[in-house]
Amino acid sequence: MILVFADQRNGNLKKASKEAISEGKRLATSLSLPLGVVVLGSGAKGVVDEIKNYGADKVFVSETPDAYSPDLYSEGVAKIAKENGAKIVLFPGTSMCVDFAPRVSAKLEAGLVTDITATDLKDGKLVVKKPVYSGKAIATVEYKSDIAMATLRPNVFELAENAGAGEVVEFSVDGEPKAKAIKVEMKEAGKVELTEATIIVSGGRGVKGPEYFQNELQQLADLLGAAVGASRAAVDAGWIDHSHQVGQTGKVVSPKVYMAFGISGAIQHLAGMGTSQYIIAVNKDPDAPIFNVASLGVVADLFKVVPALIEELKKVKG
Amino acid sequence: MNIMVFIKQVPDTETKIKIADDGKSIVEDGINWIVSPYDEFAIEEAVKTKENLGGEVVVVTMGPKRAEQALRTALAMGCDKAIHLEDAAFEGADAYSTAKALAKVVEKYNPDLMFFGKQGVGNDNTQVGQLVAEMVGVGHIGTCIKLEIDGDTIRGEREIEGGRETIETKLPAIVTAQRGLNEPRYPNLRGIMKAKKKPLEKLTPADLGLSEDEVGLNGAKTVYVSLELPPARQAGKKIEVEPEVAAKEIVEFLKNEAKVL
Numbered sequence: 001m002i003l004v005f006a007d008q009r010n011g012n013l014k015k016a017s018k019e020a021i022s023e024g025k026r027l028a029t030s031l032s033l034p035l036g037v038v039v040l041g042s043g044a045k046g047v048v049d050e051i052k053n054y055g056a057d058k059v060f061v062s063e064t065p066d067a068y069s070p071d072l073y074s075e076g077v078a079k080i081a082k083e084n085g086a087k088i089v090l091f092p093g094t095s096m097c098v099d100f101a102p103r104v105s106a107k108l109e110a111g112l113v114t115d116i117t118a119t120d121l122k123d124g125k126l127v128v129k130k131p132v133y134s135g136k137a138i139a140t141v142e143y144k145s146d147i148a149m150a151t152l153r154p155n156v157f158e159l160a161e162n163a164g165a166g167e168v169v170e171f172s173v174d175g176e177p178k179a180k181a182i183k184v185e186m187k188e189a190g191k192v193e194l195t196e197a198t199i200i201v202s203g204g205r206g207v208k209g210p211e212y213f214q215n216e217l218q219q220l221a222d223l224l225g226a227a228v229g230a231s232r233a234a235v236d237a238g239w240i241d242h243s244h245q246v247g248q249t250g251k252v253v254s255p256k257v258y259m260a261f262g263i264s265g266a267i268q269h270l271a272g273m274g275t276s277q278y279i280i281a282v283n284k285d286p287d288a289p290i291f292n293v294a295s296l297g298v299v300a301d302l303f304k305v306v307p308a309l310i311e312e313l314k315k316v317k318g
Numbered sequence: 319m320n321i322m323v324f325i326k327q328v329p330d331t332e333t334k335i336k337i338a339d340d341g342k343s344i345v346e347d348g349i350n351w352i353v354s355p356y357d358e359f360a361i362e363e364a365v366k367t368k369e370n371l372g373g374e375v376v377v378v379t380m381g382p383k384r385a386e387q388a389l390r391t392a393l394a395m396g397c398d399k400a401i402h403l404e405d406a407a408f409e410g411a412d413a414y415s416t417a418k419a420l421a422k423v424v425e426k427y428n429p430d431l432m433f434f435g436k437q438g439v440g441n442d443n444t445q446v447g448q449l450v451a452e453m454v455g456v457g458h459i460g461t462c463i464k465l466e467i468d469g470d471t472i473r474g475e476r477e478i479e480g481g482r483e484t485i486e487t488k489l490p491a492i493v494t495a496q497r498g499l500n501e502p503r504y505p506n507l508r509g510i511m512k513a514k515k516k517p518l519e520k521l522t523p524a525d526l527g528l529s530e531d532e533v534g535l536n537g538a539k540t541v542y543v544s545l546e547l548p549p550a551r552q553a554g555k556k557i558e559v560e561p562e563v564a565a566k567e568i569v570e571f572l573k574n575e576a577k578v579l
């Protein structure tokens with residue numbers, strides 16, 4: 001079996017989970033193996049039908065434990081993997097999975113490669129690619145263990161709806177958690193999540209203050225259905241919260257379009273957005289390194305371009 | 319409180335990466351080696367915790383001879399003792415075989431609280447702290463940005479998509495440090511002088527009761543079979559026009575090229 005963990009909270013299935021299931025289905029089809037999906041926590045039952053749309057042959061569902069616990073979640077996944085002889089176990093690269101997948105790897109004594117951007121099969125065994133050294137190199141990684149595990153960089157693997165047997169197997173994860181979530185605070189409900197966004201509107205030191213993030217860039221993002229990102233310089237200046245930071249010490253994003261306003265394009269920033277499909281950069285310095293990677297580079301004052309762009313989009317959107 | 323902090327020496331993120339002749343590793347000549355940036359947050363939190371609650375901080379690394387420099391940096395920042403897992407057999411380790419060796423250090427010294435970085439930059443596994451936690455059977459708080467210690471209960475905040483969650487666990491426990499947890503101090507001259515006299519113990523696989531088959535490349539579950547430069551990104555069109563024209567060009571691009579409008 002190919003097993004995929006589906007990250008959901010309160011009945012909201014993450015887009016990255018659907019991407020991982022889609023990729024699991026592609027591998028399962030190539031290897032003529034069934035695809036199993038495991039989903040845990042309160043709200044889990046509510047996403048079973050959605051999971052079936054992506055080709056699951058079996059959905060292992062447990063509404064326990066009620067709160068996220070790294071050790072209990074890993075126990076649940078490891079148990080299903082063992083009982084069903086899983087050969088490959090995939091996870092979406094969400095904050096939750098990156099946190100507990102290593103514990104599953106220790107339980108299964110299986111190799112885990114995080115943040116992969118491509119898969120391949122060699123003699124029926126999984127081979128993966130992963131960017132390393134701030135995206136300055138790409139490693140091809142093979143496994144020495146019988147079970148191969150990976151977390152998938154969000155927004156990289158294509159979604160594909162598929163048919164599957166869709167059998168539902170209920171189970172439960174019991175026991176005392178060693179660690180567990182005692183409080184969850186959602187601050188940005190309704191906002192587009194950075195790692196899942198199709199378009200990111202990002203600002204750097206060139207934006208010159210918090211107001212521009214809150215007003216113009218947010219307005220632009222709203223018009224485009226985009227998420228707002230930032231460089232570390234903007235975050236360090238206190239203009240926007242760290243949760244918006246893109247780069248080596250922030251989030252790794254792979255949107256379809258990354259729009260960089262007043263960002264120079266330092267290597268640590270590129271590490272976080274270098275796999276974006278298209279990059280649009282607006283910078284007044286014609287020699288800014290961001291232009292080396294920009295699909296469309298605009299040498300201009302952002303304070304003039306952004307308002308014009310907002311007007312133009314309003315026109316287009318009617 | 320017995321505190322242990324685990325650090326990794328990594329190439330400076332500014333380093334130019336050159337792929338070695340074997341096609342699967344990097345050329346080490348000319349690399350400026352640093353303590354992985356996240357590990358600095360781990361060291362700071364360990365030292366701060368000791369200053370508040372008393373006790374001792376032991377800093378641990380597994381790595382070649384050069385990694386001793388990373389240990390000296392940590393000692394200069396206020397750690398009390400260092401342990402260096404240094405042996406040819408440790409080379410070629412992946413996250414799994416690294417954790418296997420570090421877990422033995424934990425079992426040997428039984429610390430109450432252990433700090434890791436969230437990720438060793440370069441290979442960016444983001445795994446070793448959680449792996450050790452599972453191997454030694456303790457709870458962990460991952461990518462922690464705020465930590466509270468209340469007797470033998472610890473609570474840590476972490477960022478999740480669109481918000482934050484608080485994880486609670488009991489000592490002994492592992493915390494992996496994320497940027498935001500604190501502001502790491504710079505080692506001052508006095509710290510650097512003192513660091514020279516602090517004890518540094520070397521350990522081999524045998525000292526940890528591990529065979530050579532369990533560590534380094536032999537004990538690894540994953541192997542890099544090749545390393546390539548990423549496909550060069552083609553710089554596209556570059557324009558220098560009036561703002562209104564630029565705005566139109568961007569909209570055209572979003573519509574016709576990226577097809578997102």
Ligand SMILES: Cc1cc2nc3c(=O)[nH]c(=O)nc-3n(C[C@H](O)[C@H](O)[C@H](O)COP(=O)(O)OP(=O)(O)OC[C@H]3O[C@@H](n4cnc5c(N)ncnc54)[C@H](O)[C@@H]3O)c2cc1C
Pocket residue numbers: 203204205206207230231232233234245246247248249250251261262263264265266267268269272282283284285288300301302303331355
């Ligand atoms: C270990 C480490 C980790 C790091 N992690 C990250 C990370 O995760 N993310 C990150 O972003 N950085 C990170 N950095 C920092 C990185 O090296 C850069 O310092 C940072 O990305 C610079 O941000 P910036 O591009 O906004 O600022 P700058 O480099 O100062 O660039 C500002 C740009 O704005 C342009 N500009 C100014 N005014 C205007 C205007 N009116 N119109 C148009 N353009 C204008 C300028 O020409 C300039 O190119 C890290 C550094 C280190 C050492």
Ligand SMILES: Nc1ncnc2c1ncn2[C@@H]1O[C@H](COP(=O)(O)O)[C@@H](O)[C@H]1O
Pocket residue numbers: 324325326354356357360378379380381413416420433434435436437438439441442443444445446447
């Ligand atoms: N060789 C090592 N020696 C000591 N600690 C390490 C080593 N490798 C990784 N770590 C610790 O584990 C954390 C996560 O590393 P990684 O899983 O490799 O990204 C690092 O930030 C360190 O705290």
